[in-house]
Amino acid sequence: MNSSIAFWNCRGARKRRASLYLKEIVKDFGIFFIGLLETKINSFERKKVDILSGTDWNFYCVPSEGIYGSILVLWKGNIASFQILESSSQFIVRDLEILNKGTWRIASIYGSKDVYRRRLLWERLEFFANKELPMVIGGDFNCILSSEDKRGGKRFKLSLGSKEMKTFLANNDLHEVGFVGPKFTWCKNKQGPERILERLDKCFINPAATTSSIIYMLGT
Template identity: 55%
Template sequence: MVSIEHKDVESLIGTGCNFSYVPLAGLSGGILVLWRSNLANFSMIESSSQFIIGDLDILNKGKWRIATIYGSKDVYNRRLLCNGLEPHITNDCIMVIGGDFNCLLDKEDKKGGRRFSFSFGPKEMKYFMTSNDIYELGFSGHRLTWSNNKKGSDQIMERLDRMMVNSISVNYNQQMVVKHLPRIVSDHCPILLNTLKSSSKVKKSIKFEDVWASYPASYAVVEKA
């Protein structure tokens, strides 16, 4: 994905779409964002090798801030992802952050291979979510979204792909439902976000994990809240 033109997009999914993209870095990476021109308009705010973020004006739904993620496997490079997103996180409108974070958050997010360790990577990602008032959406479908496509004892499966939202989205008058679709040609499951009419508002829950107390900066977050 060195460069993309409209004819390339049309050959993949047909006419009527517009797009923004980040090209490949070497032989890996690359992000492509597509939207139906007759249903929405996307204005990119910032991009990097790990994300594209912008405002999506959706017909009959207003403005949503959307961040599409392809996180680095390296924990130190992934800090650039969090640092790049933070200035653009808002509660002025619905915000959705979704994609391949390349980060495990829990031992239940891994099957096979080396045992999960709650190391700097998971700790920093959870702290990023807490300090920025970001919540992970529930999902239906298979929990583990990535596979190394091997069999037997060599198989490794992990949950690398997620959808997260800001606090205003939690009280949105439509229920947000994430589906993990079957893997077909990729080693990742596609993840689909649907909005359904809800008769009652979703109650916001408060969660706390003991590990947050090991970060002195967390005290300031709690005090501010």
């Protein structure tokens, strides 16, 4: 049964293992919509999507900036229709009309590492926030919210970026949901005592959405 929405920081969609993993999780979890972050591809064609996910998926993408970034959203055309509201290098916001489930507002995120550029992300998401519609916001926020999101390195300190993200979530009654995959999604210095792990990838929903309809996938 196709009933799940997912986000995955794939860190390169050209890799064969990305296609194999994507098709596996779609089958295992009945996914009909997925937001792919950091695809590292500056343009997508129908042929590339067919190789990545199969022929029954529609798509929309924001190209990468050089070798970094890029957001690609995929949805099964026989289950949902898509209306783009706005897109940028940091987000794609759209309304998804889902068969037998009504309209869901979904934002796929690849937040800037720069706190001041990321402020524009919160401003635009605030504009599109709607407490009446089920809303799902997921992806790579490039921001951590607590000491639980970090292991190693300097002790966590609530930064300006963390405060602004927390304010946005509180103002719009958005709550984190569970995930499948490793807890920490980013690593610096992969070995030794200098190793730092952080959880930058998350998914949030408002009260109008139901957690039973959401599966959040993390990159491996």
